[in-house]
Amino acid sequence: MPVLLIFVDGLGVGVRGRHNPLDVLGARAAPLAVFEDEEPSLPFGGLLARTDARLGVEGRPQSASGQTTILTGVNIPRLLGHHKQGFPNERMREVLREHSLFLQLQKLGHGPDVFVNAYHPQFFAKRPRWVAATTVAVEAAGLPFRTFEDLKEGRAVFHDFTNRDLLKRGLDVPERAPEEAAAVLARLAGEHRFTLYEHFVADRAGHDQDEAAALDILGGLARFVRATLSLLDLGRTTVLLTSDHGNVEDLSTRNHTLNQVPTLAWGRGREKVVGRVRTLADITPTILEILKEEVAAN
Numbered sequence: 001m002p003v004l005l006i007f008v009d010g011l012g013v014g015v016r017g018r019h020n021p022l023d024v025l026g027a028r029a030a031p032l033a034v035f036e037d038e039e040p041s042l043p044f045g046g047l048l049a050r051t052d053a054r055l056g057v058e059g060r061p062q063s064a065s066g067q068t069t070i071l072t073g074v075n076i077p078r079l080l081g082h083h084k085q086g087f088p089n090e091r092m093r094e095v096l097r098e099h100s101l102f103l104q105l106q107k108l109g110h111g112p113d114v115f116v117n118a119y120h121p122q123f124f125a126k127r128p129r130w131v132a133a134t135t136v137a138v139e140a141a142g143l144p145f146r147t148f149e150d151l152k153e154g155r156a157v158f159h160d161f162t163n164r165d166l167l168k169r170g171l172d173v174p175e176r177a178p179e180e181a182a183a184v185l186a187r188l189a190g191e192h193r194f195t196l197y198e199h200f201v202a203d204r205a206g207h208d209q210d211e212a213a214a215l216d217i218l219g220g221l222a223r224f225v226r227a228t229l230s231l232l233d234l235g236r237t238t239v240l241l242t243s244d245h246g247n248v249e250d251l252s253t254r255n256h257t258l259n260q261v262p263t264l265a266w267g268r269g270r271e272k273v274v275g276r277v278r279t280l281a282d283i284t285p286t287i288l289e290i291l292k293e294e295v296a297a298n
């Protein structure tokens, strides 16, 4: 009974207004548009858990600490005493190597699990000094990274699932409509026990306060998520969508926001997700619980 986690960098629960591209987009932003003090009506029977990204620590939530918390279940800002931007430091890498969701899943047995994002050939040629939380989390379980060959052959998705960024840089990859990329993701999710996909460009548009980019990116992402949901068997599959911190929902500031983030849940385990998730530290334990029940039931 597969679980798919869609991670969106920089997507918070904001208020309506001209500054919020999710409001400007209207129905085209479903299911990503969630507003304060308003019950959303989510397609495909989706449920919402408003999720605390501040984790009891002062300051603006940041990517490295938020993502590491999501992928381990360990409250990293509390461990460090602050929110950490950019890439994980050695302390955080240690936590990832010990508590990575992928590693904990591997200990349960009954894979296979996959991180579907394709890595640039440069990553394999010369490993960068600083790597993202997910890279360390995947390595902790000894899982292989997907390549641009996988991307071309429909076995991977780039973080910008349209591949437009790569095409602009002259790489030989196919351009994909949101629905085409969704078909790849849905097929991979059907073939694996646990599937992770990560999307980063909405956070960039938020930092740039670029409304045109934000509307384009969020409209495309919403299409991609709806198409993915339409292709999955939600009687078998659980889908979660979450974020590390707010940003793009408020283009009046270039900073991350202090807002909650949406954790959206569909399919088989959706009640469990909304019953359990209160903070980013609850994502990994919830996924493990859902998949442990499957192991017990089989």
Ligand SMILES: [Zn+2]
Pocket (backbone or CB within 6 Å): 010, 063, 203, 204, 207, 247, 256
């Ligand atoms: Zn950011």
